[in-house]
Every structure is written in C-alpha cells, then in structure tokens.
Amino acid sequence: MKILHTADWHIGKKLNGRDLLEDQKFVLEQLIGHIETLKPDIIVIAGDIYDRSNPPREALNLVNHYLHKMNVEMGLPVLINSxxxxSRALLDYGSEWFKATDLHIHTSLEEVFTPVTIGDINFYLVPHIDVLEARHHFDESGLRTHHDVYEYITERMKPDTEEQNILIGHLFIQDGAQSDSERALSIGMSEEVDSTIFNDFDYVLLGHLHHPFAINHEKIFYSGSLLKYSFNEVHQPKGFRWLDTDAGTVKFIPLSPMHDIVEFEGDFDDLINERVDFDDKDAYFKFTLSNLSHVKEPMSKIKMIYPNTLELKVKTDDHDFNMTTIDMKETSDYDIYASFIEEIAKRPPTETETEIFEEYFGGGHNEAH
Ligand SMILES: [Mn+2]
Structure with a gap:
C-alpha cells in the first residue's frame, strides 16, 4: 500500500505577526499536485492541522477545502489524529459521519485501542495525550511521564503481529531534534517517549517535531512540518513522507515554499547597498545587523528592498545588550508580548502567560498566534 504521510500543517499560523495563509495554500496546492501524480492509497495527517484551538474562519475554510479535495474529490481515505x-472538540466535530467517506479523525483516548483497518493494514490513531488527562482517564496514578502513558497504551493495544500495523502519533520521540515552534507539551515533565515501546508496529508515523529527520530510525518517521515555522527551522527541509509498504521503502519528498525563510547577520551598509546576494528578496528575513545606531527608522529603509523583513536585531559586541525591533504596525499586541517572552525566557509563552495576557489585554490574541 502507498501512504502519503504529512503532519504539522499549523494552518492559521503567523510568523512574527505575518499571516502565512497564502504560503500554506501555495504549498498545499503543491501537495495536491504530488497526490495526483503519485496516487497514494491513503493520506495520513499526524496532528497539528491547526495552529491554535480557535483558528480564524479563513484557516477553517482552507482545511475544509483541502480535506474535501483529498477525501471527496480524489476519493482517498484520510487518517487524522489531533x-x-x-482543539479536539473542533476537530472531532462531524467525525462520526465523515467515517462514511473514510475520513477518520481520532481525538480521544476512548478510540486509541480501536484501529482503523484499510486494506490489509491496521492503523492505530493516537491523539496527542496530556499526562494528567491520561492518569485520570485510565485511573492509573503511576502514569507520571509521556513515556509512561505511551507505554501503558501500546502495551494494551496488542496488535495482531501476523498483520500489518501502523501507529500514528503526535509526540516527542527520545533523541528527536527540537525546534522553537513545537511548544512544550507540558511544563517540568519529561516529554520524551522511548522508541522501544513501538516494537509491535511495522511503522510509526509521527507529528510534533518539525524536522523530518528528527529521528533516524528504520520504522519511526516524522514527516516534518509543511513549512518553516520559526527562524530556527531555517535549515530544515520541508515536505512529506512517501511510504510503499509492499516495497518496504520510505522516502522524503520536499516541497518548495512561496517565500523562503532567511536569517542574515552582517553590516547594515552592505545590506542596504545590496552588496549581499540573496536568491529571493521577497523571502521572510530576519536580519541581525551592525552599524545600525546612526540609522533612523532602519526597518522602513530595509523594507524598501526586502519588503517581507520580519525581524531586525541589533548586532553588538556586548552580548548583554540585545534589542529586537519588530514592525509595530503589522504586529499584534499578543505577538509583541510573545516575542518579549521569547527574548527573555528563550521559549514561547506558556498557557498561563497567555491567559494572563488575555485577562489584561483582552481579545488581541484572537488575531495572533
Ligand atoms: Mn505539536
């Protein structure tokens, strides 16, 4: 059977306040092109379809359009875990009748032990699981880490090893390489899941880590995210996985973005006099520049040449002093707040910090990540 595995679409995601919906549409069109040529039997989307629990209408429309295209127009089974x-509630809505066209969406712990069988393969769809929720759901006080939870679940799945079994998950595999945009699954708790608990499965197709080669394993694969979703994913390839279970081969097939994401460190004068060679001046840039102190409104000057500049930092020899400049007009209050937290704490805002922001500044978070 031929399986196309993708994950981490993060539809509705903004990068430094920039809406990526057009970029996402562009790359999903490319994915459709590949589906037309490659003709998979099944499509797997391993979680984080949306970037947040309350996606804007445009994000919902985009996802609806492409799921309809794959599942109804192209007639392909589509398997999704949250x-x-x-938002599980949002993703789960309609899932009961979507089964009629082989669109299977699993968002709850009740469904993890019941595989979806298509052709000769049993697919175990495991939604992202919170440790406390699993502890409560299974009434097992001994479940303390993500590893405990997944071990508990996989031990009870008891797949028939005479048949082909594929597990679809959204988790952080041990020794996987992390990026900035994955968001911690929980605070103060080890998130890593040891790969040895998946021995009963022929393949494990994962979402969560954005690097497609986050783990080097013969049976366990990440597809990686659809696009580069943070400046520390600059050097990561983006695309999807192509599995041929009969031939026993798994390939990574790259997708090309509408805008690349480029990080550049250098001199302001070199940049503004175009002495730096970039493949595409419309890329999403992050510049870290020296010789900025004498320049008035450097961002507007830079944007005359590089219109999609998203971030400008002052390069200084004094490492204690570092200033980030973002475009206040195009950046929401929440994004400014989030970039401040990232600057100080070197991590995205926690849920509690986001709640505090929303409590004091209200609806701003709706328009932003
Ligand atoms: Mn994730």
Missing amino acids: GNHD
Whole structure:
C-alpha cells in the first residue's frame, strides 16, 4: 500500500505577526499536485492541522477545502489524529459521519485501542495525550511521564503481529531534534517517549517535531512540518513522507515554499547597498545587523528592498545588550508580548502567560498566534 504521510500543517499560523495563509495554500496546492501524480492509497495527517484551538474562519475554510479535495474529490481515505495545537472538540466535530467517506479523525483516548483497518493494514490513531488527562482517564496514578502513558497504551493495544500495523502519533520521540515552534507539551515533565515501546508496529508515523529527520530510525518517521515555522527551522527541509509498504521503502519528498525563510547577520551598509546576494528578496528575513545606531527608522529603509523583513536585531559586541525591533504596525499586541517572552525566557509563552495576557489585554490574541 502507498501512504502519503504529512503532519504539522499549523494552518492559521503567523510568523512574527505575518499571516502565512497564502504560503500554506501555495504549498498545499503543491501537495495536491504530488497526490495526483503519485496516487497514494491513503493520506495520513499526524496532528497539528491547526495552529491554535480557535483558528480564524479563513484557516477553517482552507482545511475544509483541502480535506474535501483529498477525501471527496480524489476519493482517498484520510487518517487524522489531533496534535497539541488542535482543539479536539473542533476537530472531532462531524467525525462520526465523515467515517462514511473514510475520513477518520481520532481525538480521544476512548478510540486509541480501536484501529482503523484499510486494506490489509491496521492503523492505530493516537491523539496527542496530556499526562494528567491520561492518569485520570485510565485511573492509573503511576502514569507520571509521556513515556509512561505511551507505554501503558501500546502495551494494551496488542496488535495482531501476523498483520500489518501502523501507529500514528503526535509526540516527542527520545533523541528527536527540537525546534522553537513545537511548544512544550507540558511544563517540568519529561516529554520524551522511548522508541522501544513501538516494537509491535511495522511503522510509526509521527507529528510534533518539525524536522523530518528528527529521528533516524528504520520504522519511526516524522514527516516534518509543511513549512518553516520559526527562524530556527531555517535549515530544515520541508515536505512529506512517501511510504510503499509492499516495497518496504520510505522516502522524503520536499516541497518548495512561496517565500523562503532567511536569517542574515552582517553590516547594515552592505545590506542596504545590496552588496549581499540573496536568491529571493521577497523571502521572510530576519536580519541581525551592525552599524545600525546612526540609522533612523532602519526597518522602513530595509523594507524598501526586502519588503517581507520580519525581524531586525541589533548586532553588538556586548552580548548583554540585545534589542529586537519588530514592525509595530503589522504586529499584534499578543505577538509583541510573545516575542518579549521569547527574548527573555528563550521559549514561547506558556498557557498561563497567555491567559494572563488575555485577562489584561483582552481579545488581541484572537488575531495572533
Ligand atoms: Mn505539536
């Protein structure tokens, strides 16, 4: 059977306040092109379809459009498990009757032990699981880490090893390489799941880590995210996985973005006099520049040449002093707040910090990540 595995679409995501919906549409069109050529039997989307639990209408429309295209127009079975960014209630809505066209969406712990069988393969769809929730759901006080939870679940799945079994999950595999945009699954708790608990499965297709090669394993694969979703994913390839279970091969097939994401460190004068060679001046840039102190409104000057500049930092020899400049007009209050937290704490805002923001500044978070 031929399986196309993708994950971490993060539809509705903004990068430094910039809406990526057009970029997402562009790359999903490319994915549709590949589906037309490659003709998979099944499509797997391993969680984080949406970037947040209350996606804007445009994000919902985009997802509806492409799911309809794959599942109804192209007649392909589509298997989806929820990620930590998805709202389970939202993703679950309609899932009962979507089964009629082989669109299977699993968002709850009740469904983890019941595989979806398509052709000769049993697919175990495991939604992202919170440790406390699993402890409560299974009434097992001994479940303390993500590893405990997944071990508990996989031990009870008891897949028939005479048949082909594929597990679809949204988790952080041990030794996986992390990026900035994955968001911690929980605070103060080890999130890593040891790969040895998946021995009963022929393949494990994962979402969550955005690097497609986050783990080097013969049976366990990440597809990686659809696009580069943070400046520390600059050097990561983006695309999808292509599995041929009969031939026993798994490939990574790259997708090309509408705008690349580029980080550049250098001199302001070199940049503004175009002495730096970039493939695409419309890329999403993050500049860290020296010789900025004498320049008035550097951002507007830079944007005359590089219109999609998203971030400008002052390069200084004094490492204690570092200033980030963002475009106040195009950046929401929440994004400014989030970039401040990232600057200080080197991590995205926690849920509690986001709640505090919303309590004091209200609806701003709706328009922003
Ligand atoms: Mn995730």
